[in-house]
Amino acid sequence: xxxxxxSLFLSVREGDSSVINCTYTDSSSTYLYWYKQEPGAGxxxxxxxxxxxxxxxxxxxxxxxxxxxxxxxxxxxxxxTGDSAIYFxxxxxxxxxxxxxxxxxxxxxxxx
Amino acid sequence: DAEITQSPRxxxxxxxxxxxxxxxQTWNHNNMFxxxxxxxxxxRLIHYSYGVQxxxxxxxxxxxxxxxxxxxxxxxxxxxAASSQTSVYFCASSESGGKLGEYFGxxxxxxxx
Numbered sequence: 001x002x003x004x005x006x007s008l009f010l011s012v013r014e015g016d017s018s019v020i021n022c023t024y025t026d027s028s029s030t031y032l033y034w035y036k037q038e039p040g041a042g043x044x045x046x047x048x049x050x051x052x053x054x055x056x057x058x059x060x061x062x063x064x065x066x067x068x069x070x071x072x073x074x075x076x077x078x079x080x081t082g083d084s085a086i087y088f089x090x091x092x093x094x095x096x097x098x099x100x101x102x103x104x105x106x107x108x109x110x111x112x
Numbered sequence: 113d114a115e116i117t118q119s120p121r122x123x124x125x126x127x128x129x130x131x132x133x134x135x136x137q138t139w140n141h142n143n144m145f146x147x148x149x150x151x152x153x154x155x156r157l158i159h160y161s162y163g164v165q166x167x168x169x170x171x172x173x174x175x176x177x178x179x180x181x182x183x184x185x186x187x188x189x190x191x192x193a194a195s196s197q198t199s200v201y202f203c204a205s206s207e208s209g210g211k212l213g214e215y216f217g218x219x220x221x222x223x224x225x
Contacts (some may be wrong), residue, residue, distance in 0.1 A: 004154065035213075042116075042202050042216030043155070088154060100171070102154025 004091050006103040013111050018076040020106045022089035025070060032065060033090040034074045037105070043088065046074070076108075084110045114139045118203050118217035126225055131190040133220050135203030143206045144186040145213050146170075146178060148199040155202065161186055193224045 003025045012018045024032070029051050035043040049056045049063045049072075056063045062075040072089055086105040093100070116137040125131050137144065142163045147155040157170030159178040167178050175197060177189045190197055201220045204213035 040218070042204070042218050043213065044216065045214050090154070100157050102156070104152060104154050 004089060004101045004103040006087075006089060006106045008104070009107050009109070011109045011111060012079050014079060014081055016079055018074075018079045018083065018108055018110075020074045020076075020087050020089075020108065022072040022074075022103055023070055024072065024089075024091045024101070026091065026093055026101075027067070027070065028094050029091045030094050031092040032063075032072050033092070034061075034063065034072075035088045035090065037086045037088065039085075046087075079108075079110050081110045081112055084108055116203060116205055116215050116217045118201075118220050120220060121218065122221045124223045124225065125193050127193060127195060129193050131193050131222065133188045133190075133201055133203075133222070135186045135188065135217060136184055137203075137205045137215070137217075138184065139205055139207070139215060140183060141205035141207050141214075142183065144180070145204040145206075146176070146186065146188045147202045147204065147213070148172065148197075149202060149219075150199050158188065158201075159186075190222075193222075195224050198222060198224045 005023050031048050033048040034046045036046050037043045047058050047061050049065055060077045064073045086107050088102050088105045090102045119134045145160045146158040149155050156172045158176050159170055161167050161180040164180055180186055203217040206214035
């Protein structure tokens with residue numbers, strides 16, 4: 001079955017770059033997503049990438065997709081304390097919304 | 113401003129009771145979703161809807177039902193609450209043909225005793 005894995009925790013200093021990684025097992029993914037969840041709040045869609053793309057950049061966010069290794073990463077440039085949150089990757093497979101798997105989340109701690 | 117709201121924010125109920133969680137969005141989105149979030153798991157899809165009168169089962173739909181009588185609302189009903197349904201529930205919406213769960217509500221924390 002499908003599985004999406006993330007490391008549990010990442011700590012970085014303010015101003016440094018953060019790289020959050022995600023691996024998935026199903027090669028039939030159509031879209032891959034990154035969400036941010038702040039304490040007590042719902043998820044916020046940050047960005048997404050089509051599976052036929054290798055990279056997508058959106059201001060301070062860069063998404064890299066390595067389909068061969070089934071590896072997805074989110075790079076946050078110039079990390080700020082407001083970036084402290086839990087980050088989830090999610091994989092949507094062909095077949096629609098019912099074929100969706102979320103990772104367990106990576107908690108990003110930004111140290112001032 | 114458009115928004116997506118959930119009510120109640122917190123609910124405590126007893127095993128066997130019927131519970132309904134409300135979700136209301138003013139984005140005029142056709143797609144709406146219900147997820148549950150549990151420790152050690154990512155979000156898991158319960159039900160989703162592409163539009164009025166349309167409902168579909170997600171990965172963990174057993175024990176839950178939804179109805180879509182208008183664009184704005186997708187209430188989630190637990191027919192007979194079980195302790196395994198203690199969780200945080202999130203509603204989400206997205207535009208037609210759009211992204212998975214583009215906007216999320218603030219969540220409802222449900223405890224089944």
